[in-house]
Amino acid sequence: MGSSLLLQRGTIGTLALDHRILMGAMHLGIEGDRRELDQLAAFYEERVRGGAALIITGHAAVLPEGGGHGMFCLTVPDHRDQLRELAGRIRAAGGKLALQLTHTGRYARSAETGLTPKAPSAIASRLTRETPEAMTASDIADVKEAFAEGARFARDAGFHAIEIMGSEGYLLNEFMSPLTNAREDEYGGTLDGRIRLSAEVVAGIRARVGREFPVIFRMSGEDVMDGSTTPDETLALARALEQSGADALNVGIGWHESRLPTVGATVPSGAFAHIVGAVRAAVGIPVIGANRLHTPEAAEQALARGDMDFVAPARPWLADAAFARKIAQSDRDGLNLCLACNQACLDHAFGNPRKAVACLVNPRTGREAEPFVPSDAPIAVAVVGGGVAGLQAAKTAAERGHAVTLFEARDRLGGQFLLASRIPSKAVFRETLRYYAVALQRLGVAVRTGTVPSAEELKAFDRVVVATGVEPYVPEQLEGADLSLVCTYADILSGARAFGRKVVIVGGGGIGSDVAHYMAETAALGQDVNAFFAERGYAPASAHAVPFGITLVSRSEKVAKGVGPTTRWVLLEELKRRGVEVLKGYRCRAIDAGGVWVENEAGERFLEADQVVLCTGQRSRTDWAEWLQAGEGDAERLRPDVVGGASDAAELNAARAIRQAYELAKSL
Template sequence: MIPTLLLRPGRIGSLALDHRMLMGAMHLGIEGDRSQLGQLAAFYEERVRGGAALIVTGHAAVLPEGGGHGMYDLTAADHREQLRELAGRIRAAGGKLALQLTHTGRYARGEETGLAPRAPSAIASRLTRETPEALTLADIARVQEAFAEGAAFARDAGFHAIEIMGSEGYLLNEFMSPLTNARDDGYGGTLEGRIRMSAEVVARIRERVGREFPVIFRMSGDDCMDGSTTPAETLALARALERSGADALNVGIGWHESRLPTVGATVPAGAFAHIVGAVRGAVGIPVIGANRLHTPEAAEQALARGDMDFVAPARPWLADPEFARKILQADRDGLNVCLACNQACLDRAFARKTVGCLVNPRAGREAEPFVRAAAPLTVAVVGGGVAGLQAAKTAAERGHAVTLFEARERLGGQFLLASRIPGKAVFRETLRYYTVALQRLGVDVRTNVSPSADELRAFDRVVVATGVQPHVPETLAGADLPLVCTYAELLAGGRPLGRRIVIVGGGGIGSDVAHYIAETAALRPDVHAFFAERGYAAAPAQAAPVRITLVSRSEKVAKGVGVTTRWVLLEELKRRGVDVLKGYRCRAVVPGGVWVENDVEERFLEADQVVLCTGQRSRTEWMGLLGEGDRRPDVVGGASDAAELNAARAIRQAYEIAMTL
């Protein structure tokens, strides 16, 4: 598919844009730290070179109590000076930068700001477990003035536009929602009262900055919270914002505390585009969409249906800083697609850590020079999982002559197995990206080959990336019985599914395997739709009943899975009827089932299939092949550390090793 609508120029107020692909706001966790200003600027500059028509910064708090970790504070003189320098650098690079003005409301954390959080009403936040103080009328006037002052600063500091944050459950969104606004004055009660705060903020900004400075309002298209703003009320808000002077509306989806996934890989591409489309149908100004528009196909379809005028994905720009440039040049094969895994971005942001990207180890370190090797070497990489692929790619980019050996027929290793898990089929995009990159770099890729020691000694350097293999506990009686298999054998398609399945191991792998089995055993959604659309009520729930029991030694199932995705996975297991047994050890497998026990009792679980998800161990057969000293190979990824699979760590480590060759 060759995008056409994405390539058309457009306008937001007075701002002319070369095409329809913006970069949405996101945080790197370094904002406000002067020592990291160079890195932040380098991050944005690389996206300018990558073709972003307009870049929106992460939150800049208009008042201290509405800020927090990794945010600029517009009341701090040094933060203002940093932002001036940032805007100047992006202008010098030929880019356009919009400053996002924010007050986090009841989502602010007192431990970070040193101040009590403020909100429309004193209603506790489930996210922070703090109860905010209700804003007085004088406070409301102060907040409005702070937004207007922030907009004037942005204009004078050299930003091309502002975006007002009124989505995702932050302060202005809180005024709109009856869940967080229990006021009985002119800023609550009626729909008009709940709209008033956002409309007045826009009007006050417009009065302060004039008609020519572009003002974008990020509004909530759907809070995904029971009892919150209705669709009709949302459209009324959109029309009010247009009347107040907004030049464009950027439509966000969901609150941080909502129980509907909005950004994870389980969400279909473009799933919320129709919500953005409803807003676009209610106003005459441009409308922007963001959620799950991570590929050119999804973005182009959203524009073609008339759901939006611009797209503003965020994390896809982490995965590939040339997101727009590659689409403009019709280089879909070269695009490094965001996996929506959240592991190195959102999970780290919520943990107050510096943000990176699983599939792009340079994300967050753009200020570090990428130096070509002074003396090109011959480099052998043993193992074609993601660690080996990244090592080969980086080494070749630095000018080395690289040969990649993979013992199996296909590249990908554990990552390829994981691509069979529901919501992780997109992992194949990463493998496609690496395969194309290695071809273009001239890497000699040899599959179905295990090199000999003599072959490897002919290379200047060797990188071992042989990964892991499933660990089968030696103490587990019956592990060799025919009904037993490992997760790798099952995911590779080497074993048909049973009907009474016990999964031993409740970590991330075991939980993923339970999800895979439950989804595989059920009828596909398109089959259900086929029967339902034709009024056939007798469509079965699944082809044949399958009972799945997940046995976890820990009381915490899916331990180690990131905070932003673990709850989604657990909800999926519950929805699919997976039985979860917590705090039990597997004592023995016998014909017909499994004996499990804890400190109180033992139980027998009937089974015709037992899947072992009991950890991994490094594949060490290459470790000592070349001897010690200067000939000792570099070891990366699972081959060096077989802890719970961590592709982000493996890819990052492979990149770092290859940068030293």
């Protein structure tokens, strides 16, 4: 990356930046809680050490009704004091910090603020299921003053810049969109009217803080909402913001109500860069892009095409706090990539109840304030099992200075995580396994694949960590489960069994839904094949190479129950798109040579099938207990620490397994 465009110096207004890799705004869910200030500062300090050219904070509400749970609010004196301390600590660490000024508008929740939400017009929000009050002229004046005062505070508190949140369906974006702005005064109706508030907020801030303090405006490049702002209107907004005094535009994509995925793993890398590029072509100030620029390759390509001047990914900095430093050092092998799984970040931020943001692949995220120190008494540690729990336990133990040997019974590392990498949009899971493999090699961990250790071998170690994971659970009472047409999800995902033509999947939880997605997507003609024919004026004869059908049987009325709220709807849309038939509220009673008998309160049905895939749960692998029986004389000393699915198979949860392994290894 020595000649990388990402590594070239740049400027935003008067702010000189060492390179083009920023850290985009993330709401961590702990903001405003003084007890969490040290953790919040430690989180940012670690990203400063990781090379972020500029860090943009999560929301700081300019008015109470535009805030929410776990957010700073600039009308609260203690919150201002905390922000001053935060800005000072980041400056002391050598970093640059921008404060994001926000009013959430109709996305505010009265249960969190204690106030009625306010918006351009009294139009209900699908996200909150509340109808806001239409803002009065006095309310609008208050908002403009609050943004200007917030910018002045940020400048005087030691922040290097501000970012005005005008994207993602929040208040300023709501004024711009005809979907949410039905006003007939000077702040609605015409395009100029809908642009007015955003332009006046920028102008008011510029008048308050002068020309020297950098002002970034996060605007929506595409709302992804039918009937919302058009591309031409979006470019008109961009020009108006530049004329009003913005130093840079950060282009966001989509609202929280949008029905097109914008940040999940189903979205191709760099998918929205061309939208950012259209904005860049319309203005003369720097333009920043963020969505799905999660790899160095995608980010570099976006700059090379001229789509943007800076990149500001957010979640990749959760996965690897040294995201920019590793790019600068050309250490692609050592980069822990974001999976865009949303499980511990967006699902925590938007869940009910909400939780502090963490990261599936980086168990240190959210724990940066906790010391991580080498052991003062290194020991020999055996880790049995090479899934993600075992890999994390081995990595953390080795980082603390212990001598670690990892045993894996199979020929490849990865366990259930490797199986999951077969699911559409989850191929990126292999990047995590690559990261672990590189880390273990660099740390000197002895990795022994294709090996099941004996109790005698384990006697040579001071501590044993068992991370043997899970295996599919097949209900013993299920009649016909032993027939030849029956297999498990592991058989399908591992490639041990070929697909049938008329498939019934029993179990409509997360695994069953994923398997249905995998089978339907694999059986269909690939996008590259369809594109090949389409570009040459031909149409494939069928969407599938051979006749194929899938029925997913769910005992619950809620299919994919347990999948996080920010990704479940995407998965269900994919099943619908691929023609998977879903039966809700049905129990599998029996299997025979021709198919499956299912029943509910209304009666029973027979589903013809030539293949039945059981996704009926998992059970912990406990064969490790048998290995240790031979060492009864040393039973107490050989008693292992059990982590991951081997300790709890209630549901597959890689985030929990990795975090548990990390915590255990920290204590060895």
